[in-house]
Amino acid sequence: MAAYYLAVDIGASSGRHILGHMENGKMVLEEIYRFENGMVKKDGELCWEFDRLFQEIKNGLKKCKEIGKIPVSMGVDTWGVDFVLLDKNDNVLGNTVGYRDHRTEGMDKEVYKAISLKDLYARTGIQKADYNTIYQLMAVKKKHPEYLEQAETLLHVPDYFHFLLTGQKTCEYTEATTGQLVSPITKDWDYELIDMLGYPRKMFQKLIMPGTGIGHLSDKIREEVGFDLEVVAPATHDTGSAVLAVPANDDDFIYISSGTWSLMGIERKEADCSEKSCEMNFTNEGGYAGRFRYLKNIMGLWMIQSVRHEVNDAYSFAEICAMAEEAKDFPSRVDANDECFLSPDNMTEEVKDYCRRTGQKVPETLGEIATVIYTSLAECYAKTAKELEEMTGRTYSRIHIVGGGSNAIGIFRGFLGDESVRLIGAEAAGSGESGCFNSASLNLGSPGVLHGNRTLLLQTPEGQIEPSHSVAAGLDYPGVGPEHAYLKKTGRAKYGMVRDGRALAAFERLSQTEGILPALESSHALAWVFDHPQELPAGGNVIVNLSGRGDKDMDIIKQYLGNKYHMPEESED
Numbered sequence: 001m002a003a004y005y006l007a008v009d010i011g012a013s014s015g016r017h018i019l020g021h022m023e024n025g026k027m028v029l030e031e032i033y034r035f036e037n038g039m040v041k042k043d044g045e046l047c048w049e050f051d052r053l054f055q056e057i058k059n060g061l062k063k064c065k066e067i068g069k070i071p072v073s074m075g076v077d078t079w080g081v082d083f084v085l086l087d088k089n090d091n092v093l094g095n096t097v098g099y100r101d102h103r104t105e106g107m108d109k110e111v112y113k114a115i116s117l118k119d120l121y122a123r124t125g126i127q128k129a130d131y132n133t134i135y136q137l138m139a140v141k142k143k144h145p146e147y148l149e150q151a152e153t154l155l156h157v158p159d160y161f162h163f164l165l166t167g168q169k170t171c172e173y174t175e176a177t178t179g180q181l182v183s184p185i186t187k188d189w190d191y192e193l194i195d196m197l198g199y200p201r202k203m204f205q206k207l208i209m210p211g212t213g214i215g216h217l218s219d220k221i222r223e224e225v226g227f228d229l230e231v232v233a234p235a236t237h238d239t240g241s242a243v244l245a246v247p248a249n250d251d252d253f254i255y256i257s258s259g260t261w262s263l264m265g266i267e268r269k270e271a272d273c274s275e276k277s278c279e280m281n282f283t284n285e286g287g288y289a290g291r292f293r294y295l296k297n298i299m300g301l302w303m304i305q306s307v308r309h310e311v312n313d314a315y316s317f318a319e320i321c322a323m324a325e326e327a328k329d330f331p332s333r334v335d336a337n338d339e340c341f342l343s344p345d346n347m348t349e350e351v352k353d354y355c356r357r358t359g360q361k362v363p364e365t366l367g368e369i370a371t372v373i374y375t376s377l378a379e380c381y382a383k384t385a386k387e388l389e390e391m392t393g394r395t396y397s398r399i400h401i402v403g404g405g406s407n408a409i410g411i412f413r414g415f416l417g418d419e420s421v422r423l424i425g426a427e428a429a430g431s432g433e434s435g436c437f438n439s440a441s442l443n444l445g446s447p448g449v450l451h452g453n454r455t456l457l458l459q460t461p462e463g464q465i466e467p468s469h470s471v472a473a474g475l476d477y478p479g480v481g482p483e484h485a486y487l488k489k490t491g492r493a494k495y496g497m498v499r500d501g502r503a504l505a506a507f508e509r510l511s512q513t514e515g516i517l518p519a520l521e522s523s524h525a526l527a528w529v530f531d532h533p534q535e536l537p538a539g540g541n542v543i544v545n546l547s548g549r550g551d552k553d554m555d556i557i558k559q560y561l562g563n564k565y566h567m568p569e570e571s572e573d
Contacts, residue, residue, distance in 0.1 A: 006020075012302075013260050015034070062225050073231070081132050094140070094147050121278040122273050122278075134180040141197075159205075176189070178237055178285055187207070191204075211234075214231045237285065240287055262297075266388055267291050268291065271292045282391065318483065321483070322483035324371040334351060334373075336376045439477055455479050457478055457479045465478050473556070509526075509530065520550065529542060
């Protein structure tokens with residue numbers, strides 16, 4: 001019987017429960033539960049709903065029980081810097097305020113009364129960000145000193161959830177480092193700094209390293225979810241865990257952890273707390289096995305998420321990307337890391353105002369706003385890559401993009417303007433038999449309107465939508481995004497058809513040769529490459545977009561393994 005392990009990953013916009021187990025020497029992952037997250041206004045402050053989030057954690061544990069896959073251990077990771085203060089009775093003091101709240105405005109000046117920015121960086125190696133724990137605690141000290149007087153314990157967000165699960169109070173190292181109160185030399189709290197700032201020492205729990213066992217579920221939680229397990233601290237800062245997932249066995253790479261925030265950097269064995277590193281605003285966050293994540297925080301997809309919300313989520317991210325492409329020549333740019341974009345009342349108006357203040361052309365349409373944001377982020381990434389090479393004195397051969405935003409823009413977009421690059425998409429052809437259901441609307445469909453999009457659809461001559469099919473659940477749809485219909489119409493991209501059997505064969509081939517489980521959607525693209533070597537340029541480069549993880553498809557894979565699909569030598573396309 002398989003031993004299951006549960007990861008609970010909670011980001012700023014959503015959370016998910018992922019079960020992992022080993023099978024035939026390979027790690028198999030399965031997402032079993034997902035929930036929404038976000039800040040809410042409470043007493044004029046932006047706050048997290050920790051009670052609701054903890055209920056979601058328990059709901060995911062109950063889901064394990066429901067599906068009969070009981071994990072032997074679990075751990076929680078979240079975003080950084082935020083925390084709770086507990087009194088002697090373990091009650092939360094004040095509101096559970098989040099990092100986008102304005103309470104930290106001016107608190108940097110209060111901190112610098114005790115220690116200069118230069119000296120603070122030399123002690124901690126953490127970049128200046130007004131939302132860091134050090135400034136949030138100063139806000140508490142100035143606005144609610146009674147909370148610090150009553151506080152017995154400080155727990156960062158994942159530590160708090162671990163406490164609610166086990167009753168054990170711990171502080172995990174990678175998370176603690178984000179707050180700017182930990183020494184990169186001792187890898188412990190900088191108690192001298194804490195004393196200088198007037199924060200009570202007693203609040204700060206002993207730091208533990210990733211992989212440390214915390215304890216078993218409390219009696220109350222065990223009774224509620226129906227089983228027991230051990231809680232083990234992962235790299236509880238989500239970027240620390242994300243970096244561990246980068247598919248590389250060397251250090252010749254830069255990573256971008258793309259999500260609500262973008263975090264771009266490298267891993268190194270020693271922190272760089274030099275004055276130059278401070279001036280460049282790099283940070284040295286704690287990583288697994290005592291390593292350091294040398295990176296920059298970049299505003300990330302928070303900007304486009306906010307703009308989308310401001311139009312009532314009327315458009316998908318893919319549709320917004322298509323609008324941005326139509327407006328790709330719009331010339332204006334913004335500094336994506338400017339603090340004005342951290343928590344504006346209206347992101348759209350903030351982007352416009354920035355362009356107005358800097359004497360640039362003001363974007364008016366959604367497409368123009370989107371292209372300003374996307375191109376500004378891209379330029380920020382390029383600048384950061386050059387700075388990393390300058391600071392380390394070396395060049396890097398590749399950039400790995402991980403995180404929920406890694407496929408948001410689409411791989412085609414960056415190459416549309418370069419006619420020397422061929423763009424090829426792969427559609428799902430089903431079984432390939434005459435009259436079979438498929439999802440190849442670009443090749444076999446006709447123009448029509450579905451779900452508000454005019455695009456190519458699988459439909460009858462009368463306009464009635466026909467059934468679709470693909471072994472890949474994400475491709476099982478009778479239509480396609482209008483941007484792809486446009487690229488086909490203009491001839492900029494070619495779209496081939498791949499049958500279920502060939503996609504499954506490609507999945508198995510990559511799994512066995514590289515140890516990578518591609519999503520079945522991406523397996524269609526792999527199959528096209530494997531089956532069309534004659535169309536590939538001799539000595540050229542081929543990029544295949546692995547847009548998802550195949551662990552989510554394991555139930556489908558199991559249905560087709562063995563004799564349930566065949567792998568012919570010749571192409572079936």
